[in-house]
Amino acid sequence: MAAARLDSTDHEILSLLREDARRTLADIAERVTLSTAAVKRRIDRMRDEGVITGFTVQVDHARLGWGIEAFTELRFLGTTNVHDIVQTATRMPETQAVFTIAGDPDALVWLRVRDMAHLQRTIDEIRRSQRVTSTKTLIVLERWTRDRGPRPR
């Protein structure tokens, strides 16, 4: 894990890409007062350094009918292989993210589901497939995430 050194222009480019990753090089170049080639090379370099890991689309899952989010805290036996938990949860389409935790609980699973019945089934599936000793589920009322930039266009 080499720490990458970024100057202020790099950060500016990252910020612009965070707002809209489909910006053209010319657009970015104009805003940071560089040529398009220079911008491209900086982006390529940040990709090579591992600072930029990819470009992705942001989807409003609620619009697709997956309107409920929840966090499930998991506790399991000391003998349980932590990696197995992650593997299992990862394979479920409802799983948005999995965090293994130092302390109590042992893991935190971020779920996205269609409705309450679906949530129930999903939690049951997690409990069934692992040596889970207890779960506690937090239903999300509202969410704010940093990665939402101003709507492009």
Next chain:
Amino acid sequence: MAAARLDSTDHEILSLLREDARRTLADIAERVTLSTAAVKRRIDRMRDEGVITGFTVQVDHARLGWGIEAFTELRFLGTTNVHDIVQTATRMPETQAVFTIAGDPDALVWLRVRDMAHLQRTIDEIRRSQRVTSTKTLIVLERWTRDRGPRPR
């Protein structure tokens, strides 16, 4: 919140964009066996419907020296305005996301910090700025998130 109806081609396009949002229309068109114009129309429609909310860059924050992630569970007085909590947390650069919760705890804050001292300061700041009755912080050992597609190129 109108539920949008997407066919399998739309989902395929979304999946391709999730892997790499900077794909060209021509590339996508070839993979879904459509013309570039047809692909563009579908993407524009999904944007208009609010299914696609934007395009963003994925950054490895650990490479930038922000190597520690944590969740802080917040509990506060019944008189507290939930919105204020979100506002406060949102303004902190360390805050990755804020979830308000139905039940106990009242909120969950996803933090990203440079080191433990930084985490300490960040939590103190949250406690200080709100009518927080208690906090419990979970240090993340490992994370898996769905939004990571295969590395492009």
Next chain:
DNA sequence: ACTGAAACTGCAGCGTC
């Protein structure tokens, strides 16, 4: 299908170490 725009690549100049 067509036209203007954007991305990519090679080359040369400039400053830093």
Next chain:
DNA sequence: GACGCTGCAGTTTCAGT
């Protein structure tokens, strides 16, 4: 003098109508 970064110009590919 090697390295890193830049601008410019030519070529190819892409976006938008």
